Structures are given as C-alpha cells and as structure tokens.
Amino acid sequence: MKIAITSGKGGTGKTTVSTGLFHILNRYLKHHVQLLDCDVEEPDCHIFIKASKTAVYPVNLLIPEINANICTFCGKCKAACAFNAIVMLPPAKFIEVSADMCHGCGACTYVCPENAITEKHKSIGQVSHFDYYAKDEFIEGRMHIGSALQTRVIRETITHARQQGVILFDSPPGTSCPVIATVSKSDYVVMVTEPTPFGLNDLILMAETVKQLGKKHGIVINKAGLNYKPLYDYITQNNIPLLGEIPFRKELASAYSKGEIVAESSPEIRSLFEGITKKILFETSLNS
C-alpha cells in the first residue's frame, strides 16, 4: 500500500502529516511502515525524524563526452538532441555537451557514426537510508544543489521503496512532473490543504490532477479554525472524503518550528492523528 502525501500549495503541512502518519502507523504496524521523502529539492523530513544514516546511494546520469579529434562535425548528434544540449562550432573545431541541459537519454551516442562519444557518470543527487525504528524505514531523496533534474532523483528514490507493508511518500508541492512522479506510483493520495483562497485554488488543481491519474484520494485540512466556507463547500460538492482537520494553534506552529513531530505534541493531537490514520486505512481498504 503506497500512500502519497501531497499539496498543490507549498507549506500547507505535508511533512507535518507524513511524519505524523509515519509515527502513528509505526506504533500499530511494527516494522511494516516506510517513509520516503520525495521532496528532493527541499527534503525536510530528516529534521523531524532524527535518525542516523546507514547508507548513501548516488543518483547518476550518463553524460556524453565528445572527442573533438574523432568528431567530423556531421551534426547528427546535435540534430538528435531534443534538449539543445550540444554546442557545435565546426570552423573552430569545437563541440561540447552542456551538462546542465543534458537529460542523459543517449540519443547522441546512438546516432554518432564515428563513435566519438563516450558516456560518463555524473551525480545529480543521492538516496539515503536511515536506521529509525528499524533499518531502512526512513529513506530520503536529495537533489544536488544546482541540478535541474528533480524528477529523475524522485524516480530513483521511489525504486528504494519496499514491496510490502505501508509506504508513505512525502511529495513535493505543486501539480507538475515531480508530483506526478510520486503520485503515479501510489495507491492512495492524501491532499493536505489550508482554509484560505490560496489553499483552495491549489487544492482544486491537485484534485483535478489526482482524478486524471485515477487515484483514490482524501483531504486533510491543516491550520483549521478559519471557517473558510468555499473550501468546505468544494469538499462537499465534490464528495471527497475529509480525513481530518488539524487546528491552527501557536503551540503546534512552535513545535513544528523546533523540528518536533507535531502529532506527538499532546495526547489530544495524537488522538487526532490516530483518527486521520484510521480513516486513511479504512478508505484504502475499500479500494482493495
């Protein structure tokens, strides 16, 4: 069972929810719960899940290198490159691959008639395993600063998921390709929102995306308290299960700011997260 925790808008509380669910589920299902931080641009789960790293795996890309001495400047590689990553100046006998633009697809290497292209590994990120409740229960994907291939790092991170038990994906914000890379690999999607016009606008985008992908889904309202009626009307009209509401309180914001698990901040909040967890388990069991 793979559950993605998402939000169209950033900062609504994805990490608060995913680390909370991770804690509560771990209590019920010992050693059968895994959390993957897929927000590889800004992975924050480790701030709340204080654990030691047990292994680090690099995420590599095969980047071509063109030998200008062998190259005949026929231009086939440049024509084959869909990403405009090849710079060629035949009069100067200059040809180079711009590594920042290259997706590592291998098209240039394939079309080169002179075998002038060799490929080298370039690291674009890493996947780390942590020892938490048990080995490998918490896994983090982290893109190297300056790289623009976040989706690739996410896909690689997801290959580290176990095949059994409950797997939680802490997704990046938004609705574009990095989010799709996470959501398309999940069985259930938790959409975290907040009761503001921004929260609702971005929730609608997220809900449309999830529907298009045909994924079962539910909503958690974070920072609840502001009775923003259009949000509740939207949820009712679209018949989306409301999994729970986490109130806005300064003490919760303060616990979060210090890197504490919000779900464990008081017995009342813990039972609230238990309620959300039970609803998710109920909703996902309806699926199967």
Place this chain on the structure above:
Amino acid sequence: MKKPFEIVILSGKGGTGKTSVTAAFASLAKHAVFTDCDVDAADLHLVLSPDIYQQEEFSSGAKAVVDTDKCTSCGLCKDVCRFSALAYSGDIPVIDEYACEGCGLCSIVCPVDAITIENYNNNHIYFATCRFGPMVYGKLGIAEENSGKLVSKIRQYARELAQKHHAEIIITDGPPGIGCPVISAVTGSDLVLAVTEPTMSGWHDLDRLIEMIGGFKTPVFVVINKYDLNEEMTRVIEGNLLAKNIRVIGKIPYSDTMVLALLEAKTINEFDPSGYIAGELTRIWETITLTYEQNK
C-alpha cells in the same frame, strides 16, 4: 531604453508568504510589471484580480506516440529507452506518458517509423491588466513538465511589456524549491528577495536556495515572515545570514491580517494601510527601491 530592474521573490520552502509579500509590493511599486512564475500553483491573480486581454498556448514538452498499426513489436524502442517509459502490453508497446521525457531516441531507432514525438500544448500564458499595472502569468497544464521553459518565456514577455509601458521594475512571484523553474526564475534577475519563516525547515530550505543562487552572483535580501512564532530560531537565522553576509531587510510578525486581507482579495497595504505589517512591508519595499536607485 535601459533594461528593467528584475526582482524575484523566492523562498525555498513553500508557504512562507511569497505571494502575500509580492502582492503588497504590487500596491507600493510605481511603473512596474508583475509576473507570477509559480506556474505550478499560480496564486497571485487571486489578489491582483487581473483582466486578461490576451492568452496563448505554450508547449513545454514532448512525448512519444506509437502508431500500433505500423509497429512490428521488435522491441528496439524498449531496449534503448533510459527512462523506463516503454513497456509491452502483449505485442503492443505502451508509452508511460508521465515517464517519457520526449528525447526521441525510440523514434530514431524504430525501423518502421512507427513512433512520432508530439508536442503537448497544455500550458497557457495570460496577458492582463490589474489595478496596479500590466501583468503576465502562466498556468501549467495538469501533469505537464515544469521545465523552466514556461518561466523563461513569461519573463521574456514581462521584459517586452516593461519596454512597451516604460516600466522600470519587474516584480516576479517565484516558485518554491530550488529546481528547474527556480533556476529559470533567477537567471538574469537583478535581485532575489527570499521570504523565510523561523522554523528549522524554513532555514534548511533557505540555506539550499542561497547556495543555489550563489552560482549566479545575484544579490539576495531576506525577509523573515511570522518571526515571532519562534524568536530564538529567528535569531539563529539572522546569525547564520550575517555570517554569509546576507542582509535581513525586514521582519514581519505573525498576524491574521495576512489571511483576512486575502479573503477580501486585497493586498495587506490596501486592507490595513495604517497597520504595523503594512508599515514594515513599505519599509522593506523602500530598501529594495533604494538598492535599485543605486544600481541605476
């Protein structure tokens, strides 16, 4: 005419208040063009309520499409694809459109020309006028590739609009994170204003953002929003930034005003012009304008 001064508002972590700050600047700036480059979840228009006078489609990616009538099921395409975007369902290759990056290698190797690469025109760029001036913003189609190309295009249009309207400043609401669209938003900007919050995540994400921007040499100013939610963390962030020689040009306390203004689709400076937060935002904007004047 001189190139307009381009300010981009970023944060690393989402939800720190980028859009509320950008909207406040909109009501303070004179002779400016506004853009929303958070194309993934564009929200600035909810406050600025622009009137759209023109829109255009924009293609940000391409995907492989198989003509199953021509396909001989030889399997070459599947063998060469490095994105695991091709799988066989019986004898028929099926493209995983979310995994396909549109590189076209499958189409190159196909011996019977059964694969074509088709552009997806699912994104939109809107040209509009709001009560503070001209605005251009984008909206990404569902599940589209946020490659930064759309961000670059919007910024190019913003420069053209600035020329046309003799605007001196372009104010851009940027995307969260540090990936492709953020790199496109920073490229060629004159100033980054990073809005952060006093949380461990806020700092962790800002630190990564600052390191990413370091590669561009664009100056960075920081505003700490909701600074009183954890004043100790605020001091830690201020200390860390001081060590990096980065100026904190303002601190905004936590207040319901931000959300209340939003509910009325107003900027904070319109909603509560004599309030403390509006005053602080005005002061922050003056610091930015001074920097811009010095750069003139």
